[in-house]
Amino acid sequence: MTAPPLTSGTAAVPDAAGHFGRYGGRFVPEALVAALDELDREYRAALADPTFQAEFDRMLREYAGTPSLLYRAERLSAEAGARILLKREDLNHTGAHKVRNVLGQALLTKRMGKPRVIAETGAGQHGVASATAAAYLDLECVVYMGELDTQRQALNVARMRMLGATVIPVTSGSRTLKDAMNEAMRDWVTNVDRTHYLIGTVAGPHPFPAMVREFVRGIGVEARQQCLELTGALPDAVAACVGGGSNALGIFHAFIDDADVRLYGFEAGGEGIETGRHASSITGGSAGVLHGTRTYVLQDADGQTQESHSISAGLDYPGVGPEHAWLNDIGRARYEPVTDAEAMSAFQLLCRTEGIIPAIESAHALAGALRIIPALTAELGREPTIVVNLSGRGDKDMHTAGRYFGLLDERQG
Amino acid sequence: MSERSIAVAFEKARAEERALLVGCMPAGFPTVERSIAAMTAMVESGVDVIELEIPYSDPVMDGPVIQRASDIALAGGVRVADALRVVEAVTATGAPVVIMTYWNPIEQYGVDAFARDLAAAGGTGLITPDLIPEEAAEWLAASDAYGLDRTFLVAPSSTDERLAMTVAHCRGFVYATALMGVTGARERTSEAAPILVGRVREVTDLPVGVGLGVSTGAQAAEVGRYADGVIVGSALVRTVLDAPDEASGLAALRALSTELAEGVRAVRS
Numbered sequence: 050m051t052a053p054p055l056t057s058g059t060a061a062v063p064d065a066a067g068h069f070g071r072y073g074g075r076f077v078p079e080a081l082v083a084a085l086d087e088l089d090r091e092y093r094a095a096l097a098d099p100t101f102q103a104e105f106d107r108m109l110r111e112y113a114g115t116p117s118l119l120y121r122a123e124r125l126s127a128e129a130g131a132r133i134l135l136k137r138e139d140l141n142h143t144g145a146h147k148v149r150n151v152l153g154q155a156l157l158t159k160r161m162g163k164p165r166v167i168a169e170t171g172a173g174q175h176g177v178a179s180a181t182a183a184a185y186l187d188l189e190c191v192v193y194m195g196e197l198d199t200q201r202q203a204l205n206v207a208r209m210r211m212l213g214a215t216v217i218p219v220t221s222g223s224r225t226l227k228d229a230m231n232e233a234m235r236d237w238v239t240n241v242d243r244t245h246y247l248i249g250t251v252a253g254p255h256p257f258p259a260m261v262r263e264f265v266r267g268i269g270v271e272a273r274q275q276c277l278e279l280t281g282a283l284p285d286a287v288a289a290c291v292g293g294g295s296n297a298l299g300i301f302h303a304f305i306d307d308a309d310v311r312l313y314g315f316e317a318g319g320e321g322i323e324t325g326r327h328a329s330s331i332t333g334g335s336a337g338v339l340h341g342t343r344t345y346v347l348q349d350a351d352g353q354t355q356e357s358h359s360i361s362a363g364l365d366y367p368g369v370g371p372e373h374a375w376l377n378d379i380g381r382a383r384y385e386p387v388t389d390a391e392a393m394s395a396f397q398l399l400c401r402t403e404g405i406i407p408a409i410e411s412a413h414a415l416a417g418a419l420r421i422i423p424a425l426t427a428e429l430g431r432e433p434t435i436v437v438n439l440s441g442r443g444d445k446d447m448h449t450a451g452r453y454f455g456l457l458d459e460r461q462g
Numbered sequence: 463m464s465e466r467s468i469a470v471a472f473e474k475a476r477a478e479e480r481a482l483l484v485g486c487m488p489a490g491f492p493t494v495e496r497s498i499a500a501m502t503a504m505v506e507s508g509v510d511v512i513e514l515e516i517p518y519s520d521p522v523m524d525g526p527v528i529q530r531a532s533d534i535a536l537a538g539g540v541r542v543a544d545a546l547r548v549v550e551a552v553t554a555t556g557a558p559v560v561i562m563t564y565w566n567p568i569e570q571y572g573v574d575a576f577a578r579d580l581a582a583a584g585g586t587g588l589i590t591p592d593l594i595p596e597e598a599a600e601w602l603a604a605s606d607a608y609g610l611d612r613t614f615l616v617a618p619s620s621t622d623e624r625l626a627m628t629v630a631h632c633r634g635f636v637y638a639t640a641l642m643g644v645t646g647a648r649e650r651t652s653e654a655a656p657i658l659v660g661r662v663r664e665v666t667d668l669p670v671g672v673g674l675g676v677s678t679g680a681q682a683a684e685v686g687r688y689a690d691g692v693i694v695g696s697a698l699v700r701t702v703l704d705a706p707d708e709a710s711g712l713a714a715l716r717a718l719s720t721e722l723a724e725g726v727r728a729v730r731s
């Protein structure tokens with residue numbers, strides 16, 4: 050059984066070898082090529098198989114709680130001077146869009162007959178989602194997490210262990226997400242026969258960027274339909290935050306051929322691009338190879354990966370999915386940095402106007418959307434409609450937010 | 463065959479009816495000067511060819527020992543240009559030097575520029591652990607232009623079709639990663655290795671080097687029975703990493719190099 054060719058709107062990308070223009074492809078040890086070829090065959094066959102699709106849809110609906118709402122944020126809209134529609138991925142089980150990807154890959158793992166999944170995680174969100182899917186589908190789960198991150202996100206470590214996963218702190222390199230990804234790759238090379246590497250975003254070697262896109266693109270399919278029903282028209286713009294880029298690509302994808310819908314990806318600007326302390330791979334990085342794919346990378350002149358910085362752990366990654374690099378270069382989507390301070394201000398605004406505490410990642414998308422309103426209003430000559438992907442909820446971020454806004458009663462000791 | 467090709471060294475070993483010993487060391491570990499001293503000691507103790515690894519921030523094919531050595535080298539500020547300086551210095555000892563490098567540092571240096579500078583420094587070519595021939599168009603052209611060897615990896619999981627394709631793009635020698643896994647010393651060598659070497663021999667006359675896991679003279683002898691080259695990395699690096707000071711590190715490095723060199727000289731059965 051073969052699946053239809055992959056497309057991004059009308060453009061046939063990626064090509065058979067996983068290239069999005071000059072980006073993507075496979076920069077991996079030969080030992081992994083057979084597994085990647087197998088995965089490529091299997092996920093395409095799965096997507097063409099009505100039984101798999103039906104099961105995936107059922108899990109998303111009955112277990113994850115999709116379709117997520119498209120919510121007309123009235124008070125926020127009045128405050129902002131634009132009609133803002135929030136795609137409520139924060140209401141999904143596990144609290145983020147990531148559940149879509151992990152359910153898809155975990156179901157595929159079952160189909161391939163592999164008993165074990167491994168995952169990398171930064172803040173722990175993808176790790177928690179993976180541990181959840183593994184518990185749900187009875188798979189063994191090992192999560193690699195930088196040692197620094199296990200200390201910063203102790204609660205998520207406990208959550209993963211509670212769900213039955215093994216969490217392995219990674220002590221090499223910078224002891225953060227990128228090193229966790231290296232360690233997961235090493236595990237995969239060693240145990241590839243019985244293990245699927247459940248990558249958490251639209252990055253990594255082919256076919257991961259295309260496959261993960263397929264599992265998350267329901268976000269945009271739903272949002273497009275919901276926006277038409279709610280407003281009678283398509284939105285003027287769609288905004289999403291970009292770490293690796295899965296929630297952004299997930300919501301962009303259904304709109305690629307709608308030329309009048311502007312697509313905005315907001316990267317983590319950290320303390321500001323000019324300070325060098327940021328995670329804006331597209332705005333502040335350059336083309337290179339990282340984690341098996343060619344894309345924009347934060348790197349020095351020798352091609353050594355540089356550390357990224359963001360108040361949002363989920364955006365704190367020195368690379369980005371290759372399809373975003375391509376969408377940037379062809380001009381179909383625009384990518385701009387949003388600083389920590391801008392994101393936290395939008396975070397507070399959403400709490401106060403709508404009673405919704407967003408993930409700090411998602412607050413970047415909202416801050417970016419607020420920024421583009423004046424220019425968009427001037428260009429259109431009317432109030433714009435903007436769909437913002439609220440990729441996750443902020444429970445996990447309360448410690449950071451509490452400290453940032455001075456809300457914690459600091460005790461001694 | 464170009465004069466510089468590593469195949470010359472393989473032929474010499476073949477004429478002596480023994481396997482070639484390839485010893486790896488990261489450039490700039492623990493400093494540039496000390497890495498040159500370490501590689502010189504290896505050559506003096508019987509290592510035939512030096513595989514010089516360019517330290518990289520994200521070495522996914524390497525186990526903990528080489529990762530740590532790479533981290534130390536990078537923390538010390540080693541640059542890609544320093545690696546070329548090491549090539550020049552070690553080549554002067556008379557041993558061929560082949561570079562092993564992840565792809566991004568080469569891409570950022572400029573593929574053609576790196577090939578030019580590597581040839582000028584006297585290096586034989588590149589081993590590229592995360593570059594497969596399908597993505598290598600620029601390197602294929604540059605290695606042709608400057609007469610450099612190119613070694614892609616084959617693995618037990620490679621299909622016959624891929625193995626033949628990969629080997630067809632190699633020049634100098636073929637690298638058989640005998641174990642599914644990362645670099646690191648292991649107690650037992652792999653049963654998959656002789657099978658993989660046999661599969662390579664069915665499609666080429668190029669010499670075959672086997673890597674991953676060898677740490678003793680006995681293992682080197684065992685691998686040398688079926689492979690043309692025995693590639694040793696982590697075990698050698700560890701001698702330097704674990705040593706309390708430079709002198710004892712060099713002594714341990716010499717001792718292990720000597721043991722391995724005797725191993726590859728053990729009579730073939």
Ligand SMILES: Cc1ncc(COP(=O)(O)O)c(C=O)c1O
Pocket residue numbers: 145146147172174175249250251290291292293294295296297362363364408410411440441442
């Ligand atoms: C809520 C939320 N949004 C966004 C991201 C960033 O990932 P991506 O860019 O792949 O959507 C994360 C990652 O942890 C997340 O938890």
